[in-house]
Amino acid sequence: xxxxxxxxxxxxxxxxxxxxxxxxxxxxxxxxxxxxxxxxxxxxxxxxxxxxxxxxxxxxxxxxxxxxxxxxxxxxxxxxxxxxxxxxxxxxxxxxxxxxxxxxxxxxxxxxxxxxxxxxxxxxxxxxxxxxxxxxxxxxxxxxxxxxxxxxxxxxxxxxxxxxxxxxxxxxxxxxxxxxxxxxxxxxxxxxxxxxxxxxxxxxxxxxxxxxxxxxxxxxxxxxxxxxxxxxxxxxxxxxxxxxxxxxxxxxxxxxxxxxxxxxxxxxxxxxxxxxxxxxxxxxxxxxxxxxxxxxxxxxxxxxxxxxxxxxxxxxxxxxxxxxxxxxxxxxxxxxxxxxxxxxxxxxxxxxxxxxxxxxxxxxxxxxxxxxxxxxxxxxxxxxxxxxxxxxxxxxxxxxxxxxxxxxxxxxxxxxxxxxxxxxxx
Amino acid sequence: xxxxxxxxxxxxxxxxxxxxxxxxxxxxxxxxxxxxxxxxxxxxxxxxxxxxxxxxxxxxxxxxxxxxxxxxxxxxxxxxxxxxxxxxxxxxxxxxxxxxxxxxxxxxxxxxxxxxxxxxxxxxxxxxxxxxxxxxxxxxxxxxxxxxxxxxxxxxxxxxxxxxxxxxxxxxxxxxxxxxxxxxxxxxxxxxxxxxxxxxxxxxxxxxxxxxxxxxxxxxxxxxxxxxxxxxxxxxxxxxxxxxxxxxxxxxxxxxxxxxxxxxxxxxxxxxxxxxxxxxxxxxxxxxxxxxxxxxxxxxxxxxxxxxxxxxxxxxxxxxxxxxxxxxxxxxxxxxxxxxxxxxxxxxxxxxxxxxxxxxxxxxxxxxxxxxxxxxxxxxxxxxxxxxxxxxxxxxxxxxxxxxxxxxxxxxxxxxxxxxxxxxxx
Numbered sequence: 001x002x003x004x005x006x007x008x009x010x011x012x013x014x015x016x017x018x019x020x021x022x023x024x025x026x027x028x029x030x031x032x033x034x035x036x037x038x039x040x041x042x043x044x045x046x047x048x049x050x051x052x053x054x055x056x057x058x059x060x061x062x063x064x065x066x067x068x069x070x071x072x073x074x075x076x077x078x079x080x081x082x083x084x085x086x087x088x089x090x091x092x093x094x095x096x097x098x099x100x101x102x103x104x105x106x107x108x109x110x111x112x113x114x115x116x117x118x119x120x121x122x123x124x125x126x127x128x129x130x131x132x133x134x135x136x137x138x139x140x141x142x143x144x145x146x147x148x149x150x151x152x153x154x155x156x157x158x159x160x161x162x163x164x165x166x167x168x169x170x171x172x173x174x175x176x177x178x179x180x181x182x183x184x185x186x187x188x189x190x191x192x193x194x195x196x197x198x199x200x201x202x203x204x205x206x207x208x209x210x211x212x213x214x215x216x217x218x219x220x221x222x223x224x225x226x227x228x229x230x231x232x233x234x235x236x237x238x239x240x241x242x243x244x245x246x247x248x249x250x251x252x253x254x255x256x257x258x259x260x261x262x263x264x265x266x267x268x269x270x271x272x273x274x275x276x277x278x279x280x281x282x283x284x285x286x287x288x289x290x291x292x293x294x295x296x297x298x299x300x301x302x303x304x305x306x307x308x309x310x311x312x313x314x315x316x317x318x319x320x321x322x323x324x325x326x327x328x329x330x331x332x333x334x335x336x337x338x339x340x341x342x343x344x345x346x347x348x349x350x351x352x353x354x355x356x357x358x359x360x361x362x363x364x365x366x367x368x369x370x371x372x373x374x375x376x377x378x379x380x381x382x383x384x385x386x387x388x389x390x391x392x393x394x395x396x397x398x399x400x401x402x403x404x405x406x407x408x409x410x411x412x413x414x415x416x417x418x419x420x421x422x423x424x425x426x
Numbered sequence: 427x428x429x430x431x432x433x434x435x436x437x438x439x440x441x442x443x444x445x446x447x448x449x450x451x452x453x454x455x456x457x458x459x460x461x462x463x464x465x466x467x468x469x470x471x472x473x474x475x476x477x478x479x480x481x482x483x484x485x486x487x488x489x490x491x492x493x494x495x496x497x498x499x500x501x502x503x504x505x506x507x508x509x510x511x512x513x514x515x516x517x518x519x520x521x522x523x524x525x526x527x528x529x530x531x532x533x534x535x536x537x538x539x540x541x542x543x544x545x546x547x548x549x550x551x552x553x554x555x556x557x558x559x560x561x562x563x564x565x566x567x568x569x570x571x572x573x574x575x576x577x578x579x580x581x582x583x584x585x586x587x588x589x590x591x592x593x594x595x596x597x598x599x600x601x602x603x604x605x606x607x608x609x610x611x612x613x614x615x616x617x618x619x620x621x622x623x624x625x626x627x628x629x630x631x632x633x634x635x636x637x638x639x640x641x642x643x644x645x646x647x648x649x650x651x652x653x654x655x656x657x658x659x660x661x662x663x664x665x666x667x668x669x670x671x672x673x674x675x676x677x678x679x680x681x682x683x684x685x686x687x688x689x690x691x692x693x694x695x696x697x698x699x700x701x702x703x704x705x706x707x708x709x710x711x712x713x714x715x716x717x718x719x720x721x722x723x724x725x726x727x728x729x730x731x732x733x734x735x736x737x738x739x740x741x742x743x744x745x746x747x748x749x750x751x752x753x754x755x756x757x758x759x760x761x762x763x764x765x766x767x768x769x770x771x772x773x774x775x776x777x778x779x780x781x782x783x784x785x786x787x788x789x790x791x792x793x794x795x796x797x798x799x800x801x802x803x804x805x806x807x808x809x810x811x812x813x814x815x816x817x818x819x820x821x822x823x824x825x826x827x828x829x830x831x832x833x834x835x836x837x838x839x840x841x842x843x844x845x846x847x848x849x850x851x852x
Contacts, residue, residue: 133559133600133601134599134600134601139684160682160683161618161621162618162625162679162680162682165616165624165625166616166625166680168680168683168684168687169684169687170596170597170684170685170686170687171596171597171598171599171687171691172597173560173597173774174559174560174600175559175560175646175649175774175775175776175777175780176649176774176775178649184649184650184773185650185773187772187773188771188772188773189771189772190588190591190592190721192587192588195587198591198718199588199591199592199721201721201722201723204772220601223601223602223604223608223610223692223693224610224611224852225852226852247772250772253588253592254588254592254594255683255684255685256586256588256683257586257594257681257682257685258565258594258595258596258681258685258686259596259681259683259684259685259686260596260684260685261594261595261596261597262768262769262771262772262774265597265772265774266649266772266773266774267649267773292624295616295625295627296627297627342688343688345614345615345688346613346614346615346630346673346676346688346691346692347610347611347613347614347692347693347852348599348601348602348688348691348692349601349602350601351601354601426650426651426652426773
């Protein structure tokens with residue numbers, strides 16, 4: 001009997017602990033290097049193992065799919081696989097689900113193949129899953145935009161006039177997107193701490209994280225074409241956790257009138273496993289009511305938010321971590337389909353592997369704010385840590401860890417984590 | 427006798443008209459398809475001919491260079507050639523100069539090879555010369571920033587406080603950068619023509635060009651590394667003409683607080699030939715005095731502006747063009763070395779083929795303003811055309827053509843042109 005890959009009754013012959021982010025219902029895609037320095041290739045996570053898709057191709061286990069290009073899983077990035085389009089994404093996922101389910105012997109009972117295709121997750125090196133052609137960052141949490149507005153424009157309406165009419169976004173730097181585990185040096189740059197004095201140069205004193213989720217598209221679309229909210233589901237491959245590192249003091253001085261630049265482009269960290277839109281389908285929830293009613297091209301049918309619990313830890317070097325934020329992707333005012341429809345309504349083209357981050361995901365309560373700027377309210381309210389110390393912004397050697405997972409009574413679809421340590425300025 | 431490739435006394439055995447943009451002293455690099463649908467490959471322009479570099483490799487004429495990877499000229503983009511670095515850029519240019527000079531028989535006297543390697547420029551198809559990993563747009567003309575400030579903030583200082591302290595820039599969209607000759611549809615989007623009413627959706631009514639020059643870098647550099655103003659010359663491969671198409675009405679409504687997005691990302695047009703920094707060396711001039719003195723990381727030695735004459739034509743369909751702007755790259759307040767030093771001072775990494783546009787290049791006089799926004803002063807002063815009509819912004823079926831050239835008494839180093847027609851909204 002063929003069960004849908006999301007069926008909660010499915011079990012794998014690979015042992016999966018109850019608290020694992022990666023049950024057979026998830027099967028997120030990533031790029032990894034096996035132990036011993038072999039070349040990067042595509043894999044999916046199952047429990048605490050990684051299944052090597054290039055080996056499955058080599059042993060002929062993907063032949064029934066008639067992939068237009070079976071070499072896509074041998075490449076260093078997933079872009080060419082993603083370019084195959086949604087029917088192939090779904091066919092591959094269904095086949096992997098079949099190969100891994102407990103009652104399917106094809107891989108389960110082939111010891112040689114199992115040995116060749118499965119690696120312990122803690123023994124492999126994870127890489128950036130895609131070559132990001134273009135990276136866009138939105139600003140789609142109403143709680144975050146309101147908090148920032150209150151701090152930066154205390155005398156006016158915290159939301160600017162355009163905010164409720166369109167998902168505000170801007171282009172970011174693709175080159176400095178890095179996978180989890182790679183440290184970043186504290187950025188240097190210009191700031192103007194005293195408005196009566198000239199600007200000064202030095203290491204940023206206000207390095208901050210931003211808790212975000214990014215989606216990754218297929219495509220390409222042609223220049224001039226648009227993607228409607230209804231078409232978005234065919235073009236969104238999946239989601240990753242995203243830390244949009246920000247140097248608040250650099251950003252404050254530089255960002256008028258053309259937006260963030262050096263305050264953001266020193267680095268952005270992403271989780272290595274792309275959780276597919278298909279795997280998240282059971283976790284759709286309604287988003288907030290949008291008032292005023294949006295223009296027709298931004299309207300949508302159904303539920304386009306996702307109930308994904310999010311947590312942020314700060315871990316000082318060689319000390320225990322403290323969870324300083326618990327938020328949820330369901331709080332987004334503008335959803336991924338609206339973001340993509342807006343992005344393309346002017347004919348802007350998209351490519352496979354393009355990345356679109358949500359903007360900081362803050363919730364309604366203080367403990368759910370998705371940045372230190374908000375948690376410490378501009379540095380005025382220090383955040384207590386487990387070690388008895390406090391933080392207002394990220395200090396040298398601190399590691400920031402974001403985790404995310406969707407969970408119901410039957411299944412947990414997790415993202416793993418994105419972790420990055422801030423080293424002193426070079 | 428070996429003469430430097432910039433020596434003005436050099437002449438080629440390929441006929442070069444006196445008014446040509448492409449004498450032997452230029453040798454700009456591009457990607458072209460020969461007639462008949464053959465695959466794109468690398469070439470240089472010489473007079474009204476294109477020299478096929480992949481054919482030179484195949485015939486063994488580049489062997490003396492010991493290129494680490496001779497296949498770079500067979501690729502669809504120049505990125506891998508550019509990644510070889512400045513010593514190879516210079517060695518290739520010197521070798522091409524030798525092969526093309528009138529007293530060098532190696533290619534001149536080999537009819538079979540000449541037939542295989544040279545194509546009439548009007549018979550080939552030109553492509554985007556690089557795969558643009560990241561595209562940055564600066565805002566570095568003081569005349570342009572002042573004009574825009576006067577129009578948008580009539581009650582304040584036209585220059586914002588940061589403008590004289592750092593080269594303001596922002597990230598743009600790489601996917602929608604297109605080569606000369608490809609038309610664009612008028613973008614649709616949200617605007618708010620009446621601030622007392624809700625925003626409306628429809629085709630932009632204020633499509634504008636921006637006259638810019640972009641430089642293209644080598645690299646890569648490592649994340650965390652910086653490029654000083656003194657190191658910039660080793661990392662800048664060359665320059666192209668750049669039309670940063672802008673929808674002013676979309677931009678005005680969307681751009682606060684995070685900068686331009688849909689008002690820009692529907693398309694940017696570039697000229698197909700990359701004029702190397704080496705070819706432009708004879709045209710260095712001093713830039714404007716910077717007051718106040720800039721921070722040490724933005725200071726530089728020598729002359730980092732270039733005397734490059736720039737012209738913009740508007741051509742209504744089936745009518746004669748009108749030159750509506752004559753400007754010059756020498757007016758830039760912030761030069762390319764300062765732009766690159768600023769961009770990387772926070773550790774932002776760069777890659778071969780990355781593109782960095784100057785921002786609109788306006789001069790001091792009204793006829794030198796580099797956008798219709800400035801030329802028509804926000805639409806209030808219609809620009810007369812040769813056909814007796816006027817323009818405030820670009821109308822459907824208008825073609826905008828940008829030309830650029832550096833010229834002294836002995837030599838003309840030209841860019842050719844970048845041309846793009848605006849079609850009605852889809």
